[in-house]
Amino acid sequence: WVRTFRSNRFIALNDGSTGSNVQCVVDFERTPEDVLKRITTGAAVEVRGLLVASQGSGQAVEIQVQEVVVHGDSSPEEYPLQPKRHSLEFLREIAHLRPRTATFSAVFRIRHEAQYAVHQFFHEHGFYHWATPIITSSDAEGAGEMFRVTSLPADNPPRTESGEVDYSEDFFGQSTNLTVSGQLEGELGAMALGKIYTFGPTFRAENSNTTRHLSEFWMIEPEMAFYTLEDNMQLAEDFAKHIIRHVLDRCADDLAVLDQRLQQEEQSKPAAQRQPMGLVEKLNFVVNNPFVRCS
Amino acid sequence: WVRTFRSNRFIALNDGSTGSNVQCVVDFERTPEDVLKRITTGAAVEVRGLLVASQGSGQAVEIQVQEVVVHGDSSPEEYPLQPKRHSLEFLREIAHLRPRTATFSAVFRIRHEAQYAVHQFFHEHGFYHWATPIITSSDAEGAGEMFRVTSLPADNPPRTESGEVDYSEDFFGQSTNLTVSGQLEGELGAMALGKIYTFGPTFRAENSNTTRHLSEFWMIEPEMAFYTLEDNMQLAEDFAKHIIRHVLDRCADDLAVLDQRLQQEEQSKPAAQRQPMGLVEKLNFVVNNPFVRCS
Structure with missing residues (x-):
């Protein structure tokens, strides 16, 4: 993907695998004008040429481009990620x-x-590694507010004779939540295999909008x-x-x-x-x- | 943990790190009888002694026990995992x-x-590695029935003026589900970093009890x-x-x-x-x- 294209000549090309761009030097006199116009920030281009020691500073090598093929266009008016x-x-x-x-x-x-x-x-x-349940009926140590997981209709759930929501009709036959911790099952794992770790998503349904609070995050236990x-x-x-x-x-x-x-x-x-x-x-x-x- | 204890003499000890047991040879004449009685299947014991080339067949080395300490008892009448x-x-x-x-x-x-x-x-x-959302409002390609995730009260959810469940009052301000696939976000990841993979739990709320169906499983994408x-x-x-x-x-x-x-x-x-x-x-x-x- 094109990061920048300077002076109709220098493409900073990046495939996301590292933060470093490859500089591709286009010979704009030998490149068709309609191709040059399509080399815009965000466009997906394929470049063929020679990898050579760089003339300019800022990179060790650069590509002397022999051919540019544009695989995906990116409109400068519409693509919001401009180089700034x-x-x-x-x-x-x-x-x-x-x-x-x-x-x-x-x-x-x-x-x-x-x-x-x-x-x-x-x-x-x-x-x-121990994969502990995400859907659970247990509350760990009361670590936080829980999200309810259900397949009952929200609008009109089945009711017991006394009028309460009948969780025996829910998917697992009882009320279930998203896990706040895999600790309980982790302890069982350690009592079988000696040493285990969990590494998976956990959930908190607390509505506190701080910079340190997430309702969904991966935890290691x-x-x-x-x-x-x-x-x-x-x-x-x-x-x-x-x-x-x-x-x-x-x-x-x-x-x-x-x-x-x-x-x-x-x-x-x-x-x-x-x-x-x-x-x-x-x-x-x-x-x-x-x-x-x-x- | 003790797997078996034969002839008041041979402890097959296993800490779960491999399937292989360590044979520990107890000198039952020098070991107090009340300790011998507590060496039962499932008990947690600590053994001190000499690691020596094994006299018997079936293992290369064994431990000539000098001391046994029982850290956790396991009642033969109550512990259901007997050696059979x-x-x-x-x-x-x-x-x-x-x-x-x-x-x-x-x-x-x-x-x-x-x-x-x-x-x-x-x-x-x-x-x-790309961690895609577990709680989502999207349905991937309609891969399967979804579990609903909610913090609304099941018994009496808030209603709109027209009497429908008011999901704008739910945790995320809309109706949300457990993911059936991280593909959508995975594609965005690949369009940024080039090559990504997901490896996390996904969910299906289909009530089909086959040997190949799970409502919760880890998937790689x-x-x-x-x-x-x-x-x-x-x-x-x-x-x-x-x-x-x-x-x-x-x-x-x-x-x-x-x-x-x-x-x-x-x-x-x-x-x-x-x-x-x-x-x-x-x-x-x-x-x-x-x-x-x-x-």
Whole structure:
């Protein structure tokens, strides 16, 4: 997909697999004008040519284009993601397109690496993945408000003789909810396989609109038989450090994008309110220092 | 946990991490009688001693026990999982304990390895994991009956002026369901990051009680930008073979348990109805042969 097309000559091409674009140098005198016009931000193009050491600065290699084929057009008047800085609020309104932006594609690539590191860590430490039920009739430890799951008609549900909703007619023969935690089943798993972890979606039906509240989110719950509190703390520390170290190793470019965005936002704050560390600095701090433990 | 305790002397001990037990040889003359009595199937015991080359057949090493500590008792009268063959139907009734059986612990260990291989395959092929919404208002391609998700009171939901259920009062301001597929959001992901896969729970509210129907199951959906049909087919074949090969490599013992169980079941069938291949043989056949492709 075309990120930008400068001077009828330089295509910044990106397939989403990394944040880095490939610069493609078009010979505009040899390229038909109707093709040149269709090379717009967001368009899907196929480029053939020679990969050569770059003449300009900013990239090690570039493609000297011999042929451009446009597979998908993108109207400059209609495509909302133009090459400029968009506010996060604006991007919320085009949630279907925001994964294409530099910021969000960085977030999703980092998220993927973090997720992979979760599985890797537990796998290498002898844990088994345990898929706990999403639809459940239990309430864990009363962790939060629950969504009801039903196949009864909302308009006119079946009633018992005393006039109450007859959940024996519902799909599972009783009232069911979306899980708030897989802990109960996780404990059963640990009592069978020794060490298990869950990693799946959980739900909260609390109507609190804070920046830290989601009604649907993925949660990780390890459960281990015969662990002491000390073992638990060690696992938590090793786990957090493994994930962060993996992301630092694998996502340097994407972290730099977010770090830069954060620093720009910090600049707009009064000096006293600015965070003492940048993003990457903060992650390195966590990895390189032992966690303080409260007794 | 104690699997069996024979002759007041041999504990078959298993922590669930593999299907293989460790044989622990107790010196019953030096062990207090009240401790010996508490070494029962299902009990949690801690054993200290020397790991030595085994005198008997059936295992390479065994533990010459110096001390046994019982951490958790298991009453032989009440604990339902005694060391004998249980029917799958019986095990359904004690779903909280069946992961401890040889058959189900094998299933769960194999499931874990298969799941890990899924993430590994996609990760190594440049795919990004994409977590698609579980609660949704879309119906994919009408893949199946949906469960409704609601925070409205079932008994007396709010109504509009015309008497219909007022979903604008529901949690998300509209009627929502459990997803039947993450495909729609997966396609958006592929149009941003190039190649993505989903791996999460999906739901069907169809009340068909067959052996192949589940109302809740985990599904994998890869979506790739710019793939041809040929690319798709190659990916599907490579994917299936990678998962099976990984499981064959890592789960030989657990597959042998299931293979044996299958063969016992096959023996009870008339010769004409028996499957031509055993389980491991069948898996090897899939891995070692190219898939036939219909044009």
